[in-house]
Amino acid sequence: MANSVLPREEDVAAALRTLSDSAATAVRAPTGLALTVLRRARRRRILRRTAAGVGTGVVVLSSVAAFGLGRSDYFTITQPSDAMKPTVQVKEGVVFSKVLDPGLGDLVYARVTVDGTGFDMISRVMAQSGDAIACPAKADGACDAVVVNGEPVADPYLEELATKPFPLTVVPDGDVFLLGDNRAVANDSRSIGVVPVEDINGVAVQILDDEGHARAVPGAPSHAQPGDSDSVDPADRVPPASTDQPN
Amino acid sequence: MRTSDEERFTAFVREDGDGLLRFARRLIPDPGEAEDALQTVLLRLTSHWPKDNPRGYVRTSLVNIAKDRTRRRHLVAEPAETHRLAPADELDHAEAMDAQARLDSILAQLPARQRVTLVLRVLEDMSEADTAAAMGCSTGTVKSNLSRALDKVRVFLAESLTAVKDT
Numbered sequence: 001m002a003n004s005v006l007p008r009e010e011d012v013a014a015a016l017r018t019l020s021d022s023a024a025t026a027v028r029a030p031t032g033l034a035l036t037v038l039r040r041a042r043r044r045r046i047l048r049r050t051a052a053g054v055g056t057g058v059v060v061l062s063s064v065a066a067f068g069l070g071r072s073d074y075f076t077i078t079q080p081s082d083a084m085k086p087t088v089q090v091k092e093g094v095v096f097s098k099v100l101d102p103g104l105g106d107l108v109y110a111r112v113t114v115d116g117t118g119f120d121m122i123s124r125v126m127a128q129s130g131d132a133i134a135c136p137a138k139a140d141g142a143c144d145a146v147v148v149n150g151e152p153v154a155d156p157y158l159e160e161l162a163t164k165p166f167p168l169t170v171v172p173d174g175d176v177f178l179l180g181d182n183r184a185v186a187n188d189s190r191s192i193g194v195v196p197v198e199d200i201n202g203v204a205v206q207i208l209d210d211e212g213h214a215r216a217v218p219g220a221p222s223h224a225q226p227g228d229s230d231s232v233d234p235a236d237r238v239p240p241a242s243t244d245q246p247n
Numbered sequence: 248m249r250t251s252d253e254e255r256f257t258a259f260v261r262e263d264g265d266g267l268l269r270f271a272r273r274l275i276p277d278p279g280e281a282e283d284a285l286q287t288v289l290l291r292l293t294s295h296w297p298k299d300n301p302r303g304y305v306r307t308s309l310v311n312i313a314k315d316r317t318r319r320r321h322l323v324a325e326p327a328e329t330h331r332l333a334p335a336d337e338l339d340h341a342e343a344m345d346a347q348a349r350l351d352s353i354l355a356q357l358p359a360r361q362r363v364t365l366v367l368r369v370l371e372d373m374s375e376a377d378t379a380a381a382m383g384c385s386t387g388t389v390k391s392n393l394s395r396a397l398d399k400v401r402v403f404l405a406e407s408l409t410a411v412k413d414t
Contacts, residue, residue, distance in 0.1 A: 009394075009397045009401065012397050012400050012401045012404065013369045016353070016365075016369055016370065019349055019350045019353075020273070020346075020350055020370045022342060022343060023343050023344075023346035023350050024343065026343040026344045026346065026347035027269040027272050027347065028265055029260070029264030029265050029268045033260050033264050033286070033289070034256060034257040034259075034260035034261065035257070037256075037260070037290055038248070038253055038256065038293065040286075040290055041248065041293040041294070044290070
């Protein structure tokens with residue numbers, strides 16, 4: 001019974017069409033529509049440009065900061081072995097410079113490869129290119145001091161000057177001869193041979209004890225220290241203000 | 248946008264604005280939301296201007312907005328109760344306003360996709376294939392959506408008729 005009251009689909013569609021046609025004039029776009037849209041578009045353009053400018057600025061600044069602040073000329077290594085006793089004790093820190101060139105007597109941080117395995121070592125430069133280094137045995141089989149180019153080296157920082165004798169080595173061009181300060185135990189150029197200068201990654205400038213106090217490297221030439229180039233007040237006394245001011 | 252472009256854009260909106268707003272009103276239940284949608288689409292159009300077929304672009308965008316508007320339910324305004332007596336400030340348009348209000352109340356019964364299908368197929372006289380292309384669905388979906396929409400409208404019309412008879 002209810003079904004007969006329902007209009008057919010085509011009638012519904014037709015009714016909707018008629019309704020929509022007669023409603024056609026009821027909807028009018030607001031008069032200022034185009035102007036509103038154009039104004040919004042302009043505002044959005046300006047906003048985007050500003051945002052892009054600010055964004056670029058932030059990116060540039062942060063990359064400059066990342067490059068500038070993250071870089072330092074120094075790094076610190078904690079001594080893991082007793083190869084450098086008594087100069088550097090186990091667990092003490094050694095501050096190395098990345099920029100200095102290794103000189104005679106310098107403590108260096110070197111990357112060496114033995115039998116295909118690479119490891120890092122802290123050792124002392126005892127002879128450079130062209131030098132002849134040896135520890136000649138005396139009559140009783142012991143060696144009093146390392147001899148470089150015919151001159152015995154004093155090595156005042158050593159606990160025990162006596163070293164097991166080792167034969168004469170002439171250091172080739174571009175290489176250095178490294179010896180650990182603890183001659184009895186150190187694994188150095190006596191066993192692994194000379195080390196190329198390119199494999200030296202740092203030159204020690206100071207030693208830090210367990211409490212963080214810095215001290216100079218015994219037996220090494222003096223180098224610039226970290227923080228020397230910081231722009232702080234001069235270490236000299238500041239001159240007092242002038243007392244003869246006009247009244 | 249150059250000044251000449253802006254002038255052409257203004258001319259386009261003056262020419263087609265009424266028709267496009269009417270289209271938006273049919274697709275979207277809430278009158279305010281329909282106007283918002285049209286403005287959004289026109290704003291998008293300005294960044295593509297000049298466009299070969301600006302009218303087609305706006306209509307397609309409106310269909311997309313209308314059929315997807317229920318996807319983010321929390322952002323969708325509840326359609327306001329449509330008043331049969333819309334503010335008829337112009338007496339000449341009283342009948343048109345009345346027809347518009349009735350159309351609104353009928354279309355308000357339908358969910359978004361059924362509503363869009365009905366508007367495109369019946370009121371805009373588009374073919375099944377065109378409607379399917381505009382809505383990004385198959386012709387079968389268009390058919391079923393249309394038939395469900397017409398069913399609902401039919402029942403609603405019958406109910407409103409009996410309601411009128413009863414009172």
